[in-house]
Amino acid sequence: MKKDTTNYNYVFLFYDIADEFSDVGKYRVAKVFKICKKYLKHHQKSIFRGSVTAANQIKLIDELKKVIDKELDFITIIKVLNSGSFSESTIGIKDKDSESIFI
Amino acid sequence: MAKNHTRYIFSMGELKRKDNSIAFSNEKGNFYIPIEDTRELYCLNEVSFNTKFLDFISRAGITLHLFNYHGNYSGTFYPKDALISGDLTIKQAYAYMQSRHEVAKNIVLAISKNIYETVYHYYRHDKKELKPYLDWLKSDVPKFLQKDISIEQIMFIEGQVWSRFYDSFKHFLPEDFVMNKRVKRPPDNPINALVSFGNTLLYTKTISQIYNTHLNQSISFLHSPREGRFSLSLDLSEAFKPIVVFKTIFDLVGRKQLQVTKHFDKSLNYALLNEEGKKIFIDAFETRINETFMHPRLKRKVSYKHCIKLDGYKLIKHILEDREFTPFSLKEKM
Numbered sequence: 001m002k003k004d005t006t007n008y009n010y011v012f013l014f015y016d017i018a019d020e021f022s023d024v025g026k027y028r029v030a031k032v033f034k035i036c037k038k039y040l041k042h043h044q045k046s047i048f049r050g051s052v053t054a055a056n057q058i059k060l061i062d063e064l065k066k067v068i069d070k071e072l073d074f075i076t077i078i079k080v081l082n083s084g085s086f087s088e089s090t091i092g093i094k095d096k097d098s099e100s101i102f103i
Numbered sequence: 104m105a106k107n108h109t110r111y112i113f114s115m116g117e118l119k120r121k122d123n124s125i126a127f128s129n130e131k132g133n134f135y136i137p138i139e140d141t142r143e144l145y146c147l148n149e150v151s152f153n154t155k156f157l158d159f160i161s162r163a164g165i166t167l168h169l170f171n172y173h174g175n176y177s178g179t180f181y182p183k184d185a186l187i188s189g190d191l192t193i194k195q196a197y198a199y200m201q202s203r204h205e206v207a208k209n210i211v212l213a214i215s216k217n218i219y220e221t222v223y224h225y226y227r228h229d230k231k232e233l234k235p236y237l238d239w240l241k242s243d244v245p246k247f248l249q250k251d252i253s254i255e256q257i258m259f260i261e262g263q264v265w266s267r268f269y270d271s272f273k274h275f276l277p278e279d280f281v282m283n284k285r286v287k288r289p290p291d292n293p294i295n296a297l298v299s300f301g302n303t304l305l306y307t308k309t310i311s312q313i314y315n316t317h318l319n320q321s322i323s324f325l326h327s328p329r330e331g332r333f334s335l336s337l338d339l340s341e342a343f344k345p346i347v348v349f350k351t352i353f354d355l356v357g358r359k360q361l362q363v364t365k366h367f368d369k370s371l372n373y374a375l376l377n378e379e380g381k382k383i384f385i386d387a388f389e390t391r392i393n394e395t396f397m398h399p400r401l402k403r404k405v406s407y408k409h410c411i412k413l414d415g416y417k418l419i420k421h422i423l424e425d426r427e428f429t430p431f432s433l434k435e436k437m
Contacts, residue, residue: 034122037135056139101389102382103112103127103134 008079011057013040013048018072031067032075035060041098049098051083107393108142111385113378118144118152120159138163143311146170147381166314168307173375176303179310188317191422195322198422204257206324206421206428208248211261213342213430215244218268220433221345221353225275232274236267261325261341268345279363280356291374293363294352297384300376301348302340304388309340309411316415339414342430347407351387360387399437410437 015032019025039060040048052060057079064075080086083099112118116129125136127150136144144160145168160167161182169177198206219240226233247260272294273281280294310333313320323334325341355361366380376384395404405413410431421428431437 034124037122037137038124039137039139041137041140042135050137050140052140101107101109101111101386103110103114103136 006081007054008057008081009053010051010080010083010085011040011049012043012078012080014076014078015046016074017046018069025072028067028069028073032064032073035063035067043098107389108140109145109389110136110141110143111145111147111382112150113147113382115149116151118146118150118156120156125156125160138165141165143168143308145307147174166311168310170303174300174303174381176307179307181310181314186315186317191317191419192319192322194422195319199322199324199328202421203324204252204254206418207254207257209428210325210338210341210430211257211264212245212248213432214261214345215240215264217342217345217431217433218264218349221349222268222271230274233271236271239267240264258325276353276356277359293367293374296367296374296376297352297356297361298348300381300384301352301388302344304385305340305343305348305392306336308392308408309336309343312408312411313339313415315412316419318415318418339411339418339430342414342432343407343411346431346433347388347392351384351391355384355387396436399435401437413437 013036015036017025017029017032019029036042036048039052039056040050043049057077061077068075112127114129116127118125118127120126121133121135124138125141127134127136138160142164143166147170157167157180160180164182166182167180169179171177219237222233222237222240226237244260244264248257276294280297310320313333313336318335320333320335322328323338326334326337328334360383361380366377366383368375368377392408393406395406397403398405398410414430417426417430418428420426
């Protein structure tokens with residue numbers, strides 16, 4: 001297959017960390033959270049999103065690879081071209097808007 | 104939405120370093136600000152932070168702009184200067200001695216050209232009363248500036264350009280927003296409040312952009328460098344005022360998105376934007392300054408914000424290589 005050379009500038013990141021079975025798992029959740037919030041905006045409990053450069057995406061993925069347990073944990077990153085290339089609808093409470101430029 | 108690296112803090116709380124990122128915390132809990140995706144922070148409310156936080160954002164190269172209760176600019180926390188060039192500073196000072204008039208004249212010329220483009224839009228839409236002002240900008244101002252005149256006379260022409268510009272508002276803005284007289288510190292009516300707030304925002308944006316060049320912030324050409332502030336930023340922001348600040352104001356006021364009764368503080372005679380008004384204004388301001396267009400020479404898309412930095416580079420070229428400094432022109436888009 002041909003290598004994907006598209007420039008993706010906006011990502012959604014979902015993680016499932018196996019934290020029910022051991023204390024080690026709990027530490028891993030905290031570590032993954034810590035890394036993600038450096039690069040992305042916290043959207044829902046285990047979901048991050050935000051615009052991020054290609055170079056920072058590589059850095060983010062490398063950092064994540066170092067802390068997760070590849071046998072147990074599961075992280076998905078959905079990449080889109082930019083924040084204009086999808087539409088979004090929300091149901092229920094939305095008490096903070098992570099994308100807003102105002103805090 | 105274009106890429107946005109700025110956050111405006113409107114609520115009270117504490118900024119702190121949490122792990123390797125920034126957290127803004129108050130009674131509502133933590134709000135995480137990604138460090139890698141932030142270049143500027145604006146504090147428009149009571150915000151506390153400690154040296155640990157300042158050290159951290161300094162290392163990440165983030166500038167922190169502080170404002171007081173009235174929305175007046177109080178200062179900038181500026182990371183340790185990484186781009187220092189003694190050579191350029193000396194030559195910048197030398198250029199000030201040698202070619203101050205030339206640079207100042209070009210800045211005033213750029214202001215008048217950009218105002219012309221901005222006002223011409225209204226002339227084309229049947230506001231024929233603007234004709235004398237437009238003619239004056241097009242023919243008289245360049246003529247005045249060609250003469251051998253002193254810096255005070257250049258500044259006087261600049262003052263005239265602006266005051267006639269404010270005077271022309273009565274032809275195309277709704278009555279609530281007509282400007283009788285430009286009043287600063289503190290502004291005393293809605294339009295003056297908008298102009299002051301907009302200019303302040305642009306001024307801080309320019310400081311952040313100059314920070315990314317080797318230029319010395321305190322040696323300016325049009326403004327007298329003795330004023331106790333980063334006066335080069337005042338110089339470089341001038342050409343962008345009509346494009347960024349005034350176009351934003353005209354748009355918001357013309358479309359009735361900002362209204363005197365709704366978005367200004369009544370208790371202060373409508374002379375101060377309230378919080379909602381500020382948010383509407385900042386939102387429009389950010390959209391405009393991040394708006395991109397094709398740069399004819401660079402052959403790629405750039406934003407107005409980036410063009411401020413490019414103007415800084417042009418000034419460096421003037422200082423080091425004696426190329427003519429022509430500030431950004433709305434017509435030529437470069």
